[in-house]
Amino acid sequence: DVKIKEKITTRQFQSVPVKGKDTRYRYRIVPQTIHIEIKGPMHILEKPDAAEHITVFIDLKGLEPGVYDRCAAITPPVKTTLVGVNPEKFTVTLE
Numbered sequence: 001d002v003k004i005k006e007k008i009t010t011r012q013f014q015s016v017p018v019k020g021k022d023t024r025y026r027y028r029i030v031p032q033t034i035h036i037e038i039k040g041p042m043h044i045l046e047k048p049d050a051a052e053h054i055t056v057f058i059d060l061k062g063l064e065p066g067v068y069d070r071c072a073a074i075t076p077p078v079k080t081t082l083v084g085v086n087p088e089k090f091t092v093t094l095e
Contacts, residue, residue: 010083011045012037016056018072018090023060025094031087034072040080053077058092068092 015033034056038045055075070092076082 007042008039009042009045010037010039011050013051013054016051016054019057020060020092021057023063023094025060025063025065027060027095028093029058030091030093034074035086036074036076036082037084038076038080039083040077044077044079050077058090060092060094063092063094065094068094 013036016036018029018032018034020027020029036054036056038054044050054077056072058070058072068091069089071089072085074082074085
């Protein structure tokens with residue numbers, strides 16, 4: 001028997017844009033990007049388009065105009081795990 005194990009690696013994605021979701025108001029998010037570290041199979045994380053499979057947003061549903069501190073929802077690529085993020089909180093201004 002020959003056992004083949006998939007090689008696991010960690011990769012950092014710098015300056016991933018953070019977007020707002022589910023609001024009718026104009027919004028501003030500060031900072032506008034997040035740095036993410038993800039662990040998973042090398043064949044997934046080493047692809048040139050791996051960053052396109054990361055979703056980062058802040059849910060603004062139900063919020064009225066004002067200033068809020070919020071965390072981003074992050075969905076990493078399938079078969080990977082989120083290891084770390086920086087920053088963890090964002091200031092959202094709804095107008």
